[in-house]
Every structure is written in C-alpha cells, then in structure tokens.
Amino acid sequence: MPLHERDNVRLLLRDSVFAGHALTSAIPKYRFPRDETLPREAFQLVADELMLDGNARQNLATFCQTWEEPEVVELMALSMNKNLIDADEYPQTAEMERRCVHMLADLWHAPEAGNTAGCSAIGSSEACMLAGMAAKWRWRARRKAAGKPADRPNMVCGPVQVVWHKFARYWDIEMREVPMSHGTYAMDPVSMLELVDENTIMVVPTLGVTYTGAYEAVEAMAKALDQLQADTGLDVDIHVDGASGAFLAPFCAPDVMFDFRLPRVKSISASGHKFGLAPLGVGWVIWRDRAELPEELIFHVNYLGGDMPVFQINFSRPAGQVVAQYYNFLRLGFQGYKGIHDACYEVGQYLASEIVKVGPFDLLCDSTPATGIPTVTWRIREGEDPGYTLFDMADRLRARGWQVPAYTLTGTASDIAVQRILVRLGVSRDLASLLLDDFRDAVAHFDKHPVTVPMSKEESTGFNHV
Ligand SMILES: Cc1ncc(COP(=O)(O)O)c(C=O)c1O
DSSP, rough: OOHHHHHHHHHHHHOOGGGGGGTTOOSSSHHHHHHHHOOHHHHHHHHHHHHHSOOOOGSSSSSSSSOOOOHHHHHHHHTTTTBBOOOTTTTHHHHHHHHHHHHHHTTTTTTHHHHHEEEEEESSHHHHHHHHHHHHHHHHHHHHHHHHHOOOOOEESOOOOHHHHHHHHHOOOOOOHHHHBTTOOOOOOOHHHHHOOOOOOOOOOOSSOTTTTTBBOOHHHHHHHHHHHHOOOOOEEEEETTTTGGGGGHOOOTTOOOTTSSTEEEEEEEEETTOOOOOOOOOEESSSGGGGGGGGOOOEEOTTTEEEEEEEOOOOOBBBHHHHHHHHHHHHHHHHHHHHHHHHHHHHHHHHHHHHSSSSSSEEEEOOOOOOSSSEEEEEEEEEOSSOHHHHHHHHTTTTTBBBBBEEEEEEGTTTTEEEEEOTTTTTHHHHHHHHHHHHHHHHHHSSOOOSSSSOOOTOOOOOOO
C-alpha cells in the first residue's frame, strides 16, 4: 500500500471525534457530498449545527408541543418505520387512529360519536384544507340541485391564520375576511352577516385567533345564521378552526359552545401537536356525521392490499404522532388534560398580572379559559411611549434565549404592535418567573441605555405563527 494511503487509514482510525477527518476539514454546504463520512462524525456535525437553533422550550411564540414524556419518545421510536397510510400492513395503528377519531367526536359532542367521519392529518393546516374542500363540495351539490350557478364560492371568516388564505387561493374561493379594527380584533355576528350570501360555502370562526389567542363566539354566530335561515331560507354551514381551542375549551371551559352541540357546526379541525399534546406532525378533522363528508372526495386504493378509503392531501405519513396521540388520550384522560391545561391558564394569568406592572401595557388576551387560550397578548397603551418598541423588547429578550414575538395586527389595526406569550405544557410557574426577571431587566436596560433608533416590524425576525 503506498505510504500516503497508509496515512489516510491512520487518520480514519483516530478515535477522538473532533480530530476525525470530517471535523478537521471544511464540509460542502451546497454541493452533494462526494464521499462517505463516519456516522459518529456526521452526527457530531449535524448536532453541532442544531446547537445554533433557538431553544424550543424557550420558544414562547409556538403553539406546538416542545416537551414530551419519555414514553412518547419510546413510542415514536417504535413507530418510526411505520407508514400511517399502509393500514393493511399496520392494522393496529389504523385502529388507533380510528379510536382517536371517535374519542374526539365524543369530546366534541357529535350526535353519534361512534358513527362519525374524521381523520388525522399532518397538522391543522391539512385538516382545514380537507374540511374546506368538503364544505365546497357540499355547497356545490346544493347549488346544482337547486339549478343555480356554483362558480363564485366565497368563505367568511375573521382574522385567520395563513392556512385559510392558502385554502382560498389554492381552491379558487373568494376570501371574505372581517378585518380587524381598533378595539375589535375578531369577527362578530353583525360583521359576519354583512359578508354572508348564497355563495358562502362556510363561515369559519377561530377558537383561539392566532393574533391574540381570543375565542370567536361560535354560538352567537350559529344563532345569527339560524335567524338568517329563518328569515331568508339561506342555510350556511360553520366549520370551526379549533387549532388550539378545541383541545382546551372542552376541558377548561365546557360551557363554551363551539362544537357539535350546535347543529350548524358541520366540522371541526384541531392540532393534535398543539394543546392535543402530541409531538409535531398531527392534526384532526371531524365531521358532524358521515353525511357531511361527500363521498366523491374519498379515494379507494387497493395497491396497499385490501380496499383503503383515503381522504388526505399527502399519502405516506409517519405513524408515530398518531400512536403518541392515542397514548396521550389513554394516559391522561379527561382529568389529565384538564389538569395540564388548567395549570397553563394559571401560569398565564400570573404572567398577565405581572406584565402590566412592568410597563404601560394593555392586555388583549389575559389567559382566561372562557375567552381564549392560555395566552398573554399585550400592546403599548395608546398614547404612551415607554422609549422602546415591542420589537426592541422582543430583540432584548432574545439575548437570553426567550422567543416572545412582536408583530402587528391586521386590517385598520395594522398600526398596533403586540407581543404574545403562549403558555403550554412545560412552561412552569418557575420558568415564567425567570422570564419576568428578564423582562424587568430589559426595561431597566432600556432606561439606562435609551433606544435612539427603535426597531421596526421589518427588522424584527421572530416567527409568530400568523
Ligand atoms: C387558528 C389556527 N389555524 C390553523 C393553524 C395551522 O396549524 P398547523 O401549524 O397545525 O398546520 C394555526 C397555527 O398556529 C392556527 O393558530
């Protein structure tokens, strides 16, 4: 063997990871790597790069799960090689998905929970798309049956998450969004009725408006639509975007009527990976009953073995998230979910009561179970100038690793900047008090070092989920 090759072999045999070949030379970033790398070294390279990400537990912008029990991690590993779509090969996983659907139908008071239709999705976004398609198909069938044109569908909603803008654009639907205005940050029955007409495929109230965390009044809107039907004959369906709230209200505010107790609610979507407490990658959509999911939307495939009815946008999907969701339902039950979510609301209330003492802030959401999700959202009081913007505050908190996004509202309220904290499983009272310390320190810092050129929304980089 030539001498230089022997040197190479010696290099490969060194067992100190950081003196290894891959870690002592520059690695290609945008070219496809030519050679193999030892697993240990490749792992170290990737793990080190991940270090530069934010710390998920301090990410108070996200609604999604950032802490899981070790048993969930174990179940995820057990399910790693299973494809959820392959129900013929993995019938027990399919059965778990089916059970979750019926459990959610039961939680959301479907008239016949055992005979409902529903499915998992990769998140709320896919679930919203599926529900929206079903609404469009139902509306079109009704229009055709009445001999009326069905070429100008619209949907009516309040200030929604971007998924609904996507839905409207991708499926060619006119979006009629009640704009936010000063003091009014959600859709109400009056503003909704102004936009509804015979081409409305559905009204979409949000249970936990992404901008603020506040619930839109589903019951009031259902009543207004009942009255509209009594007066004009117009029958408009409701789909509830319960991304966060549909996993909160049933446990912590059971009197909030948003679900199938209202006959006008035809479908509900929610994120299993938000307050459903499952790891990232699962959403749910449930229809009131089988009749609300048009048969034409369901494909039957036979190439996985058996006859497989499928209704989703993606085909292959990891099974672990659904398995973990089922575990959570079994493990926690109603009381467990209630206990965890109640604790989140309490921590949120503590944060809300302290934040208003730190600066001239007005709360838009104060973590009250009957009116919203466990969120604290605030703005600088109108007419006040504390000498910094909320974008400066977000930037300062980032220096300590906290991600507390600042962003502007929409519509004619787009001149209002807000900041928001999502309190979810893992945000303990103690962690909240550490955040508050840093919040107070940030204000003290601004007092000592006044901001001369405040940060603007354009300069702020925080992700805020809207
Ligand atoms: C109200 C609402 N709907 C839909 C979504 C999209 O959910 P996902 O991230 O699960 O796709 C979100 C995300 O924050 C949301 O807040």
